[in-house]
Amino acid sequence: MSETSDKTTRTRARHKVPRPSPPPPSPEELQEQLLAQIAYAGSHCAEIERAFGQNPPPRLETLIKLYRVLILKLSGEGQTNPDQLKLAMSLMKPVLDWERFEDARKERERADEKERQTQEAARSREAGEDALRPETLEQIERELSLL
Amino acid sequence: MNPISDIKRFLMRALWRLNGLPWPDALMDEAARQALVPRPLQSDINQAKRELEAAGFIQGTRDELDELVTWTLTDKGRHKAKQLG
Numbered sequence: 001m002s003e004t005s006d007k008t009t010r011t012r013a014r015h016k017v018p019r020p021s022p023p024p025p026s027p028e029e030l031q032e033q034l035l036a037q038i039a040y041a042g043s044h045c046a047e048i049e050r051a052f053g054q055n056p057p058p059r060l061e062t063l064i065k066l067y068r069v070l071i072l073k074l075s076g077e078g079q080t081n082p083d084q085l086k087l088a089m090s091l092m093k094p095v096l097d098w099e100r101f102e103d104a105r106k107e108r109e110r111a112d113e114k115e116r117q118t119q120e121a122a123r124s125r126e127a128g129e130d131a132l133r134p135e136t137l138e139q140i141e142r143e144l145s146l147l
Numbered sequence: 148m149n150p151i152s153d154i155k156r157f158l159m160r161a162l163w164r165l166n167g168l169p170w171p172d173a174l175m176d177e178a179a180r181q182a183l184v185p186r187p188l189q190s191d192i193n194q195a196k197r198e199l200e201a202a203g204f205i206q207g208t209r210d211e212l213d214e215l216v217t218w219t220l221t222d223k224g225r226h227k228a229k230q231l232g
Contacts, residue, residue, distance in 0.1 A: 027184040031157065034182050039164035046168060069171055076178030 034076070037085070041075030048092050052099060060099070067092055150187050154195035156231060157182050159204060162220045163228035169208065169217030199224070 025033065045068045052060060074085045132140075157179060162170060179192050196218070199205045204224035207216045220228055 030184075031182045034178065035157075035160055035164055038161050038178065042165035042168050046166060068168070069174070072168075072170065072174050073177070076174050077181055 037075040038072075041071045041085070044089055045071055048096070051096055060095070063095065150183070150191050151195050151198065153183055154179050154187055154192055155199055158195060158199060159220070159224065159228040160231050162205065162218065163225065163231070165219075167219060169219050172207070172216040172218065175218055204228075 048067065049064060052064060056064065070088055070091075071085070074088055158175065161175075161178060161182075175196075176189065176192050179195075180186050196205070200207065203221055204227055205218050206221050207218050209216050
């Protein structure tokens with residue numbers, strides 16, 4: 001008995017009723033989808049440009065402009081594959097990383113230069129290089145005695 | 148159905164979503180073609196842009212180097228686009 005019911009269940013499982021495919025989106029839905037894509041692309045581009053600051057170097061400025069055109073182009077296409085847009089958006093990540101690395105390197109160089117100047121000043125103080133010269137000392141004594 | 152007003156409405160809504168980011172002219176045209184059914188004619192899109200510009204809702208800027216035109220909303224346009232949603 002149980003064997004027959006198992007067989008019936010397996011037969012039923014093999015002949016599954018296909019799920020109805022979702023209806024195609026209406027023109028209004030497509031338009032809203034496109035507008036959402038454009039909004040997403042716009043906010044992403046604004047974020048990227050903020051990350052590079054007010055006045056990026058000219059070579060980066062050109063790259064940012066090209067990137068903006070690419071993202072806006074992809075976002076304005078109704079049949080854009082979302083993965084394609086995400087892939088395009090990931091293109092800027094290495095540039096951002098490089099820019100941060102450059103900023104960190106410049107900061108380190110500034111700190112090293114400051115340290116070097118501090119050490120040089122300390123060395124010259126120890127050597128008495130910034131002490132009063134004997135001629136200056138005599139002049140000061142003469143002026144004080146005149147007073 | 149007035150295709151010009153539909154195009155104008157879409158362009159305003161899309162520009163508002165860009166939040167001040169300049170939209171290149173060619174990409175704006177392509178988006179309008181993709182967004183509307185039936186697909187609008189280029190002449191209709193051009194007329195929509197002209198009317199929006201004449202009404203003071205959008206402004207075009209021509210790049211000095213490559214002479215490409217980009218569009219943004221004016222203050223008046225932002226106010227109107229916000230109402231459209």
